[in-house]
Amino acid sequence: MKRRGLFLLQLGFTLLVCAFLVVPVILSMLAGLTVNYFIGVESGLTLRWVMEVWNGYRETIFLSIGLSLACLAVTLVLGVPTAYVLAKRQNALTRTLEEMLVLPVAVPGLATALALIVTYGSLSGFRTSWAFILVGHVLFTLPFMVRSVLAVLSAIDLKTLEEGAASLGAGFWPRFRDIVLPNCRQGILAGSLMVVTLSMGEFNMTWLLHTPFTKTLPVGLADAYASLRLEVGSAYTLVFFLMIMPLLLALQAFAKPRPAKFVAEETE
Amino acid sequence: MTDAGTPLAIALTNCAKTFADGTRALEPLDLAIHAGETVVFLGPSGCGKTTTLRIIAGLEEPDAGGKVLFDGIDVTHLPIEQRNVGMVFQSYALFPNMTVAGNIGYGLKIRKVAETQVKARVSEMLAMMQITMLADRRIDQLSGGQRQRVALARAIAVRPRALLLDEPLTALDAKLRDMLRLEIDSLLRSLGITAIYVTHDQAEAMALGDRIVVMEHGRVAQIGKPREIYQRPATRFVAEFIGTMNRLTGAVKNGVFTCKAGSLAWPEAPANTTEILFRPEDIRVAEGRETTGLLGKVTAAFFLGDRTRLFVDVGEAQPLVIESTARRDFSHGDPVGLAIDPRGLLVL
Amino acid sequence: MRHEVRRLILLLLPAGIFFAAFFLLPMARLFFIGGSGKTGWAAYAAIITDAHYFSSLLSTLGVAAATTAATLVISGISGVFLQRHKFPGNAALVAMLTFPLAFPGVVIGFMVIMLAGRMGLVGQVTQALTGEKLVFAYTIAGLFMGYVYFSIPRTILTVMAAAEKLDPKLEEAARSLGASPWHVLRDVIIPGLKPAFISAGAICFATAVGAFGTAFTLAARINVLPMVIYTEFTLSANIAMAAALSFVLGIVTWLVLAVARTAAGSSVAAAG
Numbered sequence: 001m002k003r004r005g006l007f008l009l010q011l012g013f014t015l016l017v018c019a020f021l022v023v024p025v026i027l028s029m030l031a032g033l034t035v036n037y038f039i040g041v042e043s044g045l046t047l048r049w050v051m052e053v054w055n056g057y058r059e060t061i062f063l064s065i066g067l068s069l070a071c072l073a074v075t076l077v078l079g080v081p082t083a084y085v086l087a088k089r090q091n092a093l094t095r096t097l098e099e100m101l102v103l104p105v106a107v108p109g110l111a112t113a114l115a116l117i118v119t120y121g122s123l124s125g126f127r128t129s130w131a132f133i134l135v136g137h138v139l140f141t142l143p144f145m146v147r148s149v150l151a152v153l154s155a156i157d158l159k160t161l162e163e164g165a166a167s168l169g170a171g172f173w174p175r176f177r178d179i180v181l182p183n184c185r186q187g188i189l190a191g192s193l194m195v196v197t198l199s200m201g202e203f204n205m206t207w208l209l210h211t212p213f214t215k216t217l218p219v220g221l222a223d224a225y226a227s228l229r230l231e232v233g234s235a236y237t238l239v240f241f242l243m244i245m246p247l248l249l250a251l252q253a254f255a256k257p258r259p260a261k262f263v264a265e266e267t268e
Numbered sequence: 269m270t271d272a273g274t275p276l277a278i279a280l281t282n283c284a285k286t287f288a289d290g291t292r293a294l295e296p297l298d299l300a301i302h303a304g305e306t307v308v309f310l311g312p313s314g315c316g317k318t319t320t321l322r323i324i325a326g327l328e329e330p331d332a333g334g335k336v337l338f339d340g341i342d343v344t345h346l347p348i349e350q351r352n353v354g355m356v357f358q359s360y361a362l363f364p365n366m367t368v369a370g371n372i373g374y375g376l377k378i379r380k381v382a383e384t385q386v387k388a389r390v391s392e393m394l395a396m397m398q399i400t401m402l403a404d405r406r407i408d409q410l411s412g413g414q415r416q417r418v419a420l421a422r423a424i425a426v427r428p429r430a431l432l433l434d435e436p437l438t439a440l441d442a443k444l445r446d447m448l449r450l451e452i453d454s455l456l457r458s459l460g461i462t463a464i465y466v467t468h469d470q471a472e473a474m475a476l477g478d479r480i481v482v483m484e485h486g487r488v489a490q491i492g493k494p495r496e497i498y499q500r501p502a503t504r505f506v507a508e509f510i511g512t513m514n515r516l517t518g519a520v521k522n523g524v525f526t527c528k529a530g531s532l533a534w535p536e537a538p539a540n541t542t543e544i545l546f547r548p549e550d551i552r553v554a555e556g557r558e559t560t561g562l563l564g565k566v567t568a569a570f571f572l573g574d575r576t577r578l579f580v581d582v583g584e585a586q587p588l589v590i591e592s593t594a595r596r597d598f599s600h601g602d603p604v605g606l607a608i609d610p611r612g613l614l615v616l
Numbered sequence: 617m618r619h620e621v622r623r624l625i626l627l628l629l630p631a632g633i634f635f636a637a638f639f640l641l642p643m644a645r646l647f648f649i650g651g652s653g654k655t656g657w658a659a660y661a662a663i664i665t666d667a668h669y670f671s672s673l674l675s676t677l678g679v680a681a682a683t684t685a686a687t688l689v690i691s692g693i694s695g696v697f698l699q700r701h702k703f704p705g706n707a708a709l710v711a712m713l714t715f716p717l718a719f720p721g722v723v724i725g726f727m728v729i730m731l732a733g734r735m736g737l738v739g740q741v742t743q744a745l746t747g748e749k750l751v752f753a754y755t756i757a758g759l760f761m762g763y764v765y766f767s768i769p770r771t772i773l774t775v776m777a778a779a780e781k782l783d784p785k786l787e788e789a790a791r792s793l794g795a796s797p798w799h800v801l802r803d804v805i806i807p808g809l810k811p812a813f814i815s816a817g818a819i820c821f822a823t824a825v826g827a828f829g830t831a832f833t834l835a836a837r838i839n840v841l842p843m844v845i846y847t848e849f850t851l852s853a854n855i856a857m858a859a860a861l862s863f864v865l866g867i868v869t870w871l872v873l874a875v876a877r878t879a880a881g882s883s884v885a886a887a888g
Contacts, residue, residue: 021765108862247718
């Protein structure tokens with residue numbers, strides 16, 4: 001039947017696209033484990049390249065992990081209160097603020113990095129520390145944290161819940177601690193995952209912001225691709241994949257919505 | 269049962285409210301609520317009843333010049349956190365991140381009451397509202413009626429001096445509403461607490477209120493006991509908002525009111541009356557060979573078991589509504605004689 | 617309630633100060649530096665007046681446009697297909713198509729080399745088939761392939777979300793009137809998905825215009841704007857020109873995304 005043929009055609013197409021996306025990843029991972037890429041898998045599998053990466057580049061791994069955790073901490077402190085304010089007030093001012101927050105995502109990382117360098121490049125202490133890179137990462141990931149928390153806060157009737165708590169005597173900080181924060185937990189978790197993942201993979205800004213002493217994983221990767229054996233570059237990529245895969249899978253798990261429940265009246 | 273503090277007397281003087289976007293929600297209002305009484309604010313949506321409640325609660329501030337007094341003390345600028353009033357919201361505002369027990373005990377936790385005492389009081393509340401088995405449930409596992417009870421328990425747990433209820437039964441279906449109305453009524457009576465109840469349902473208002481404040485367009489139309497409001501409405505709006513009102517248009521001459529349907533002897537009739545109003549229970553169908561001055565034609569008859577609701581055409585814009593207990597059948601087109609009790613006549 | 621407003625402002629201060637200090641101020645400075653070079657404010661027009669910059673602008677826009685077109689077609693077909701047909705393995709395919717979402721351009725560039733470089737898979741296959749090795753990783757074609765790679769995960773999610781909201785009854789009505797699958801596609805499905813295509817397409821375009829990592833990995837010979845800006849900054853030390861060009865680039869991408877947001881209003885995930 002025609003419909004069956006159409007289905008198979010689309011399925012075939014989709015499988016091809018999947019292959020296009022997945023095969024290079026597998027190739028890259030494999031290349032990092034083969035003794036000699038030019039010969040191929042027949043040359044045998046080895047962990048030698050991975051060990052070389054570990055020995056030569058492990059600071060980059062630690063720096064990337066440290067940066068993404070620091071980025072998470074900063075975006076939580078900056079982003080959660082911001083999301084709260086945006087949830088409480090929707091007027092022209094807050095809408096403008098939200099638009100502005102997204103600018104570092106809309107504008108190419110190159111531009112943001114250049115802007116930071118021309119403004120703060122002369123402060124050599126700042127310029128050569130990892131804090132400089134952290135600033136770039138926070139600018140880029142903050143809107144994601146804010147959006148994530150804001151989405152959750154907008155879905156609940158924040159105003160009435162806070163009034164309920166206030167009617168029971170709770171002042172602002174107890175309300176924030178007991179009502180607001182617990183109820184945006186989902187948003188905070190999803191936002192946190194997003195922030196960590198994006199920070200681990202950020203390159204455009206980091207390449208310009210880094211110094212030889214503050215190299216992150218992606219920066220190290222670029223170095224390795226340019227100067228080292230293909231196998232080492234692949235092994236390095238393999239390490240990166242292994243670190244980022246769990247994060248991406250967790251992100252996907254988070255994207256599934258939960259159905260709303262309906263409870264019928266009991267005949268009492 | 270000393271489950272509440274000493275009841276509060278609440279007074280509002282000159283309280284008006286204009287919102288930031290210019291809406292005039294409340295015209296200047298003066299009101300005195302006696303300690304221990306249940307006052308119901310009744311009116312259609314937009315009449316200002318919820319605004320008034322929120323001003324009493326401390327969630328809104330009245331415009332400059334307005335004052336809110338609790339037992340004579342000016343609390344106008346005191347925020348709700350410090351007024352110690354219990355509040356039940358239309359959407360219940362139960363905290364999704366806590367269990368039922370957690371919700372009920374929250375106010376006590378905020379007041380830094382000892383853990384054991386919190387537990388005891390929460391058990392007491394659960395028992396009072398008959399929801400002990402729900403203690404560890406999460407909010408989204410509760411039905412509407414159960415949420416209502418949790419909201420009440422939570423508000424009362426802190427022994428508030430007044431209880432403020434904002435349309436608490438509106439979100440429930442009719443049968444549940446009737447049942448909960450009874451429970452709330454007995455609860456308010458046993459607590460002896462000052463209660464302010466907002467609703468647009470006049471049956472609720474009549475059942476629960478010691479006094480009813482009928483509101484329209486930000487103004488008070490009438491304040492009084494349910495019977496007064498029902499039998500002696502002060503304005504046409506109140507008359508038509510509460511229950512059903514029949515009307516006849518005509519003229520008065522020499523103590524007799526004449527209209528299209530005939531005439532009615534009414535010695536106390538005010539001289540320039542052009543319209544009289546009366547309730548369905550104050551008019552009846554003439555029995556047997558009884559003759560009356562008024563005649564009409566049945567347009568519809570609904571047998572309701574204990575009575576028959578009749579719609580009778582008398583040449584007015586609207587047919588008359590009559591609650592008849594006569595043991596006879598009525599059919600469309602039947603001519604009927606009508607007798608009106610002059611004590612139930614109103615002129616507005 | 618005055619206290620409330622004051623409190624809200626206080627809560628906004630940390631993010632506000634951070635943002636002003638590290639983005640607004642630097643951007644303003646960038647703008648001025650752009651006009652402080654040898655050619656003064658004319659630097660801002662250089663993107664059109666200078667032949668070299670103009671050609672790189674055209675290449676950039678060209679690659680971005682081609683990427684957007686290809687991605688929308690691919691994501692359109694696969695996205696709608698996966699949304700409508702539930703079969704075992706559907707979820708796995710969706711997972712595979714969306715998980716490269718956060719790969720940096722660097723890694724994608726590397727994978728392009730693995731596929732189409734001198735020792736790439738494509739080269740080996742074409743050598744076996746035709747005797748000639750096809751190597752295109754270091755050309756604009758390789759860049760294009762890389763851009764399509766990172767654009768598919770992003771757009772496919774938007775397309776699937778929109779496909780979910782399509783009313784099947786419209787298609788049933790068309791079919792009952794005798795429309796063939798092709799007509800249904802052309803007259804019912806594509807118009808129904810248009811807003812999603814516009815929004816996803818704009819995001820795809822803007823991301824491709826501003827992408828740097830992929831081009832960087834595939835060597836500095838590729839003439840796209842981000843690479844030009846980079847070489848102006850690092851090799852020529854022409855900070856003013858780099859500043860001016862990057863500021864213009866920023867405005868272009870922001871404009872395109874602003875259009876996307878008004879068309880759909882969903883969130884943006886960028887890398888590349």
